[in-house]
Amino acid sequence: MIAPLSQDELDARLAAEGYFADETLVTALYLALALGKPLLLEGVPGVGKTEVANTLARLLGRQAIRLQCYEGIDATKALYDWDHARQLLHVRVAERSGAVSLADLYAPQFLIEMPLLKALRNAGTSVLLIDEIDRADDAFEAFLLEFLSDFQISIPEIGPVKAEQPVVTVLTSNRTRELHDALRRRCLYHWIDYPEPARERAIVERHAPGVAKEAAERLVDAVAAVRRLPLIKRPGIAESIDWARAAEVLHRDGAPWPDALKRSLGLLVKDQEDFSVVAEAGVL
Numbered sequence: 001m002i003a004p005l006s007q008d009e010l011d012a013r014l015a016a017e018g019y020f021a022d023e024t025l026v027t028a029l030y031l032a033l034a035l036g037k038p039l040l041l042e043g044v045p046g047v048g049k050t051e052v053a054n055t056l057a058r059l060l061g062r063q064a065i066r067l068q069c070y071e072g073i074d075a076t077k078a079l080y081d082w083d084h085a086r087q088l089l090h091v092r093v094a095e096r097s098g099a100v101s102l103a104d105l106y107a108p109q110f111l112i113e114m115p116l117l118k119a120l121r122n123a124g125t126s127v128l129l130i131d132e133i134d135r136a137d138d139a140f141e142a143f144l145l146e147f148l149s150d151f152q153i154s155i156p157e158i159g160p161v162k163a164e165q166p167v168v169t170v171l172t173s174n175r176t177r178e179l180h181d182a183l184r185r186r187c188l189y190h191w192i193d194y195p196e197p198a199r200e201r202a203i204v205e206r207h208a209p210g211v212a213k214e215a216a217e218r219l220v221d222a223v224a225a226v227r228r229l230p231l232i233k234r235p236g237i238a239e240s241i242d243w244a245r246a247a248e249v250l251h252r253d254g255a256p257w258p259d260a261l262k263r264s265l266g267l268l269v270k271d272q273e274d275f276s277v278v279a280e281a282g283v284l
Contacts (some may be wrong), residue, residue: 002257005030005033005236007026007027007030008122008263010026010029010030010033011023011026013059013200014026014029014055014059014194015055016059016205017055017059018055018203018206019048019051019052019055019059020201020202020203021052022195022204024190025052025173025190025192028189028190029052029056030043031188032168032170032188033168034113034233036165036166036189037166037172037186037187037188038148038169038170038171038186038187038188039052039169039171039188039190040133040171040173040179040183040184040187040188040189040190040193040212041170041171041172041185041190041191041192042172042173042174042175042189042190042191043174043175043191043192043193044174044175044193044194044234044236045174045233045236046234046235046236046237046238046239047192047194047195047236047237048054048192048236048237049172049173049192049264050131050172051153051214052170052192053066053127053128053129053131053170053172054129055274056127056170057126057127057217060168062125062126063118063122063125063126063127064126064127064129064133065115065118065122065126065128065129066115066129067114067115067129067130067131068114068131068132069130069131069133069134069135069136069140070132070135070136070155071135071136071137072137073136073140074139074140074143074240075143076114077114078114078115078116078140078143078252079114079116079117079143079155080112080113080116080117080155081112081114081155081195082105082111082112082157082258083110083112084108084113085108086110087110088104090105091105092101103148111158115128115167116128116147116152116153117161119167120151120152120153120161120162120167121161121163123151123164123167124164124165124168126167126168127168127169127170128167128168128169128170129169129170129171129172130144130169130171130172131171131172131281132172132173132174132234133171133172133173133179133183134173134174134175134176134177134179135176138180140280141179141183142180142183144183145182145183145186147250148169148183149167149186150162150187151163151166151167155234166264171187193236194223194227194234194236194237195221195265196226197217197221198226200220200223201213201216201217201220201238203240203241204219204220204240204241204244205206207241207244207245208241208244208248210243210245210248210252211245211247211248214283215247215248215251215257216244218257219243219244219247219261219279221242221267222244222284223235223239223240223281224267225266225281226278226283227264227282229274229277229278229281229283230270230277231269231273231274231277231278232268232271232273232274233274235268235269235270236244239267239268239269239270240268242267242268243261243265243267243268245267246260246264246267247260247261247263247264248260249264250263250264258284261284262284265278265284
């Protein structure tokens with residue numbers, strides 16, 4: 001369990017790292033650290049779920065270890081694998097001396113650490129991100145249960161490997177499918193939504209510092225209006241920042257802000273049909 005910071009200190013440290021979290025998210029992070037529980041973050045794409053883990057790693061002074069989930073991911077990609085080439089070489093050398101031992105093939109020097117095993121062995125110096133868990137299948141979810149319950153995994157050739165302390169773990173989901181209750185029960189849960197305008201303005205001003213306050217307000221109002229439209233893909237916070245930076249470049253070249261925003265709309269909207277919907281709505 002980790003509780004080196006008060007909740008207010010955690011909020012301030014997150015902001016200093018450029019992540020402006022609301023009170024509910026700060027509370028969820030604080031409790032996850034204090035209780036030593038994995039934190040499951042759900043929300044639409046682009047609201048900053050992945051960045052929570054990266055920011056947490058920076059403010060704790062730890063290494064961020066990322067496991068990117070995808071359809072068909074299995075233990076050899078997430079947990080460990082064996083260096084088969086080195087094992088084969090070892091067998092050939094051992095055969096010459098007549099001392100071939102099966103146990104020797106599964107010695108630690110032949111083990112390749114994947115993200116979960118690496119996080120277990122470096123629990124005190126890492127933050128584990130299990131990104132887009134909803135992209136994996138039911139079998140992989142079941143595989144994770146031992147890890148999330150006890151911060152332990154079982155390797156048939158070696159036995160159980162258990163962390164000396166809870167692993168700071170953040171799971172993210174875009175909710176493309178429902179996660180099983182067994183996984184949810186093992187985690188502290190939080191839903192991240194699009195930020196309110198004032199917080200998004202602070203984010204834009206921090207990450208696109210050349211944008212004037214009035215221009216940031218206009219941009220954030222435009223983003224909010226675009227998100228209310230029936231789009232295939234609503235823009236996230238990263239798109240807001242990119243749009244602000246692009247518009248600022250055009251503005252420095254002499255384009256008025258309204259024109260700069262319209263000309264750089266491709267940084268905010270990434271689908272032709274959505275582009276047409278925004279143009280017809282006249283929100284810019």
